[in-house]
Amino acid sequence: MKHPNPPRIFVTRQLPGEALARLAVHTSPRVWPEPLPPPPDVLQAEAREAEGLITLLTDRVDEALLASAPHLRVVSNVAVGHDNIDVGACTARRIAVGNTPGVLTETTADFAFALLMGLARRVAEADAYVRAGQWRTWDPGLLLGPDVHGATLGIVGLGAIGAAVARRARGFGMRLLYVNRRARPELEAELGLTRVDKATLLAQSDVVSLHVPLTPDTRHWLGRAELASMKPGALLVNTARGPVVDQSALVDAIQSGHLGGAALDVTDPEPLPLDSPLLKLPRVLLAPHIASASHATRGRMASMAVDNLLAALEGRRPPNCVNP
């Protein structure tokens, strides 16, 4: 039975699956009904009365919001990444912060690999070519691209998602390099990965795939100098966070012909403005931050966010908690 004064929760968007129905059994949720995120002043006003927030990566939870949210006990993000939340400020106020690791690993790796394949083998360009009525005959020089099998893949960040991408790449006969803060000897043995330094990875990889969280250390990890040091013709796949790459330097590297192209599920900013030069480059494959977007995974992420929130409201540490 519901508590006579159920805790007030604000949820910043409708969520897929059964999660919100379960939330409503235990709490008094207000769910933002619009497809676009609540504006910051609305979020701040809602947070003023709330004991819990369920947020998405589009919602900024910063010191200003926390300062006007005296009852807040938990912020539960429906994402594994939590760069939208000032975790330090939450911790200082004893506010738990939850995230959703694990459930999206394989789905995200599937999509990273789809982007890799689609970019290398020019799938979107081929589709556009056929639809535009340009296909007149079989042409031995039409829409050529690099082979994926036998190519060298450089994995940046060998966490769960990086390792899941490595497993897929191994099945495609790729040579695997990685950079990671710590060595992963068990994965090296399982998947034939070689740990190298950043310069070696950039110089030798035919495809670089990013799998690091966005932190002050990883912002512009791939800057102008790093892009210039990549192998000529190399491809970039980003399913991590847009600001890990210096985007204007990336545009220059592709425009100059130094890089062969990029497949970006994430950009800086999101959404990408319609005048972004990326939209004009044919060797750029773009997606609207959907790497985890399978029916099952998005339902599980929502459910996990509710579990994290309810645990914190009961005074327990959320099962997936990012506070130290």
Ligand code: DGY
């Ligand atoms: C995350 O979870 O951080 C992704 O970017 C969205 O699924």
